[in-house]
Amino acid sequence: TILSSDAYQRSWKPNETNQQDERNFSRMVVRRLPAEVVADAITQATASNTRVTAMTSSPTDRTIGPDILAKNNKKLTSLNYTLSVFGKPDRTENCDCERSNAPTLLQAVFTRNDPSLISMINGSDRRAKGWIAEVQEWYSGKTKPTNQANGNKRLKQLNDQRKKLLAKAPKKPRNTRDAKATQRYQLTIKKHREAVQVLNRNISKLKGGRSNGNLVKRQITALETDKLINETFLRTVSRMPSANELNMARADINSNQDKIGGVKDLLWTLLNTKEFLVNH
Secondary structure, eight states, X not given: OTTTSTTTTSOSSOOTTTTTOSSSOSXXXXXXXXXXXXXXXXXXXXXXXXXXXXXXXXXXXXXXXXXXXXXXXXXSOOTHXXXXXXXOOOOOSSSSTTOOOOOOXXXXXXXXXXXXXXXXXXXXXXXXXXXXXXXXXXHHTOSOOHHHHHHHHHHHHHHHHHHXXXXXXXXXXXXXXXXXXXXHHHHHHHHHHHHHHHHHHHHHHHHHHSOOSOOXXXXXXXXXXXXXXXXXXHHHTSSOOXXXXXXXXXXXXXXXXXXXXXXXXXXXXXXXXXXHHBOO
């Protein structure tokens, strides 16, 4: 009944009769998001993929209020200041009437150049590196591919097995005239040597398949650029960019000598948009 009613199907866009109406829900009234939602959105938009995964599984890393870690470590930034900037009350009153959702100049300054926001974008904040730092490490070659990391882990396991096997090498019998003991020793030492040879071959294969350990920078191709642009939009405004937005973002990133710096600028820009900061 409600969905099929004329009142429900009216447009949210203002017209001549309801442009000044702020109380009767006759049109959409643009409101800034509450302080807690803004702080949480900024955190998730700038956090690394590893931390976002941790935030979905552990409530400990989702704290946005006063952070005891931030008090003990100057490199960690509490979100308590962010909450106060966007109108979270001090709870001196027994109601929510002291909360303010009105936009202020301080909020505009905060989203543009506040040190705590810049540190979150750069990834030098809180408990883990941010997304930009994560992307920077990947394309600089500091982050190893998954298969190489697994290969290193397997190599360590094989080396440990060989070390234990060599420590348990069969000992020659004291009585060399004992034919049976000598025969048992020869059979045992033969099997032991064969096992060591198998481990040595497997270790050689893994070492031969590994890279030389030098850091090789990964190229940011046109396809990779589009992927980074898409992820930046999804992290901030929860949608894919339009064709015009995609072309503008491509041009800005490609004109930047440091393409990761261009992606960081795009992230900062989207954090300052109305689409990110207000309900829609």
